[in-house]
Amino acid sequence: MSEPKLTPWAVLRDGSRLIGRFIKMHPLAFAIAVAGSSLYAGSIILASSVIGWVTENVLVPVLDEGEEPHLLLAAALVIVGVAIAKAFGIVVRRTGAAYLSGATRRDIRNRLLDHQLGLKMSWFNRQAIGDLLAVADADTDQGTGVLGPLPYATGVSLLLIGTVVLITAIDPWLGVGAVIGLAVAVAVDVHGSWLTFGMWEDVQAERGKVSSIAHETFDGALTVKALGREPYVTEKFGMASDVLRDRLIEVQSTWTKYQVIMRALPQVLIILLLIVGAARGVSAGDLVTVTYLLTLLAFPIQLIGFVLWDLAGSLAGWRRVQEVLDADDFVSWGDLPASPDSGAVPVMGQTVGFTYEAEPVLSDLDLDLKAGTTLAVVGPTASGKSTLGLLLARLWDPDSGSIRLAGRDLRQFARSELPKEVAYVSQTAFLFDATVRENVTLDANYSDEEVATALRLAHADQFVSELPDGFYTELGERGTTLSGGQRQRLALARALIRKPRLLILDDATSAVDPSVEAEILRSLKSAALPSTIVVVAYRPSSIRLADEVVYIDKKRILAHGIHDELIETEPGYARLVQAYEEEARRLQEAS
């Protein structure tokens, strides 16, 4: 992805807009943080004046002029008092900043999920899941990264102004010197940050390359090793790592250059101001105030540059967050509630067409299913048969034509209503990091008995009862402890417990043994679950159990009828369904 080249002004303009947006979300927290920061800045200026005052009124009279230390106690108390004020300022500032960034992140993450749940599946399919997760995690953190140092930076700006005011009050020429000196320091700092930021982006890009090579190679380790290509991938990785090394050296050299200069600049400024002060006959106390203040300023002043860094970083992160939030490919919902009736529904598809990324996947498809029919959808790999399942469940919408459930267009249903009548089970069974029971109910209200019945129907009751805690067993992340067939049967139970009026199984039992699969299908057709069933499959045994078959190839329905008929009339269908049988016969004859 090519990103527009950032300019400092664009960063400032877009950055302040972004910051304004964040502040609007939690204005009070920001105000409190800034108030704390002002108190902090004020107490630093005060502390310097106090040290100057102590020098003038205590140190010099006592140590150089031999007077009695009258004001010593007062001096000590004032110093501690100012320190307490400073500490208080820090607490308020940092607490406000923590609230501001924490709450903003929480809100953005909630919004991201909310937004994505409203978008079409076609949008979701175009995204890499890894990217979406990164947006919700690292990118959100990075996008709001500027909020942490923002109140501090506001305080530092106040500190700079206060410093100039205080020094000018001591002596106008010192003031002029301070303005010039601080301006130079800030300019150098900002320039350095700007330069390193651009380079740092390159480093991150290289780091990403190194990590994706490692990721890919580790995932494909079996292939790499089986082919004996370890030296080749190590060389590839080494080259990427060395490019990263060179980029790092580059950015770090620039960064350290500015770092040493920034460390020296306040020192130089102090020395120059001492000369001016001495020439202008400034008092010892005032000179101490100036020196002390600039010493205390040496560290915070570098923060100005960091904020620019953070701001540019935030914009980069936020751009990716914004991209998701800007997606407006929303599903449009109607206002129809699910019917209170139960029992199978008739399904009707008229001139349905579907295009994916400019490639037609299905075209001009008509389908008329009576309530309670079991339909098998058969076709070679990539024939579009899975798409039909997705359209029937309205996970995707057709580009032309319509699909109706007992006369109602699927698009008329209100949000979350259609799933009360239609259940869809895909080949890849997604299991949540939760118990068996929660995976079946998905937090809806079902009795233990209903759960048990659903598990039995899906032929999952036996292995579930053998789990350590029955259906209260925690499955762990993505249910990795279960076999493919077991996972598929749990996913099936999840659909069955809802007693759907239309059930769509997209190769949903592919990892289950053929005999078990046949049994499952047989029991689904029984009266216990009166629904219309659409099965995408290619095991002949499953197909045989269907009442009707549609044969899909080349993006359209080539035939719709009864299995036995299609075998006779459709040579392509027969070839596909009877491939293994034919092979077995051929081999038998050969031997």
Added chain:
Amino acid sequence: MIENTNAAGLIRRALLEAPSLGEGLRVTLLLAMAGQAVTVVTPIVLQMILDGEILDPAGVDMNGVLRMSAVALAAVVVGVVVGRISLLRLVRTSSTGLSDLRIKTFDHIMRQTVLHVQSDRRGNLLSRVTSDITTLQEFMEWGGVGMIIASSQVLLATAVMMFYEWRLALIALVGVLIYLFMMRWFQTILARNYDAVREEVGASLGVLSESITAIPIVRAYGTEESTKAKVAEALEQRFQVEYKTARFGNILFSTAEIFAGVLTAVLVVAGVLIGARLGMSAGTLVAFLLLTNLLIEPLQILVETLEFAQSAASGLRRVVEVLDGEIEVRDPDDAEPLRPGGLSASFEHVSYSYTGGEAVLTDITVDIPVGSRVAVVGETGSGKTTFAKLLVRLMDPDSGTIRIGGVPARKIRLAELRERVAFVPQEGFLFDDTIANNVRYGAIDADDAEIWTAFHELGLGEWVQGLPDGLQTQAGERGGNLSAGERQLVALVRAWIGSPDLLVLDEATSAVDPALDVALRHAIDKLTEGRTSVTIAHRLSTAQSADEVLVFDQGHLVERGQHRDLVVCDGVYAALYADWAAGTKSV
């Protein structure tokens, strides 16, 4: 686990693996120290100007001021140059050394079997060559630099204070030490809270990422509201814990700020009381106060970098642990060459168990003659795949001997073995590159014409022609642009193009449709005429045409023979075949 816990040991080990990491380190440190002299210049020059000129009853002599300032400025300039040189050196060595360490670690992991034997550890191992090294890098370049600068500053400031007035310096030092301990103590108290925060962060991200991944399920089941509520709750809980910890930490650390104020006050009082008696000048005391500030700021940095150092050390420890891990499958010291031509294979009393101890294969003895076609069948978990991996020496058995072409597998050079023996795993893994380049993983020098030929030989020419860009079609991340079946086709060609003498297929066509599967089988059978092939099959049509079928059950080789003989026995194979036949029966 290696008890290599002390930091010095770890560092020594890292230097052994990547010597470039330690080049010229001593000189670098000395230079860094010298460069830091910059910061103590100002207190000294202030003291000199105050005592020598401003507070001199004789009045201010500007020549004196300028002289002192000139020296001070010169010192600053020298400090900048030296400091810059030292940092540059540090940056070069650390980046070079860590890149070397990263490559070494990657190489080591690739040589081990862990990636395919314990695939659940891949994520962890990935962190070894990415985030762990990055932590080290960041530590060296930000934390490490900070640490060197900060400790130099502490040493220099202390030295100058001692020079001015050792009694007052002692007070300052004691105060600073107390301050340091306070900060350390706070850090340890907070560390526990940070653990809680980390846990909440992990939990909330878990819930959030699971919900995003499950968006299709959420849509299909209409559970939007409960999903949102679950995520909102996890995020709120995380925020509360984070916020509470931040508040607590802020209060703790602000007390350190108050302590610094108290220390300044104590120094003023003590300085005035002691100084009056010792004849200390006002300028000296002021310099002292400035120097105290110079002590406190680096201490804060030091305490922060200590945390940093700890996580860097544990990162390094994890890296070293990986490097200490044994490379199980090694090239032989005394290699024996394979004879040209077809290859036989044999297992003699071979057993294998995973590190957990569970036996996967027990006492397998079998001969696979040159040119035979063998099918291996059995239920999931019967040990079929392990058999294949041992056969191609992706792993070594615990006991027993495996021979390829009559030579013990452990005595064959790995490069030679990979060239002669091809293995196609079930997954059909493709790299994010063109189809042609993916095939080239099997034969680096193959040109496009040869790749075309290989596709045609397997009857897949038409399929490639149908792809948007033919051989130049991008496979996408993990081959995501192709279907699972299509990925397997490319993987098959990739193995085939190396024209192996022994071909081992592990359910390599499990995702292609039945008609194509049968066609591929015919093509492979024709092409491997005269060569040896071993096929792990879950579709029993393969077993039907094999010269011999090996039937595995719970890690044992329970039956062997030809299909027509096995199918009539009342055994494991007959049961498997009955189920298969029932599934494929169309009438």
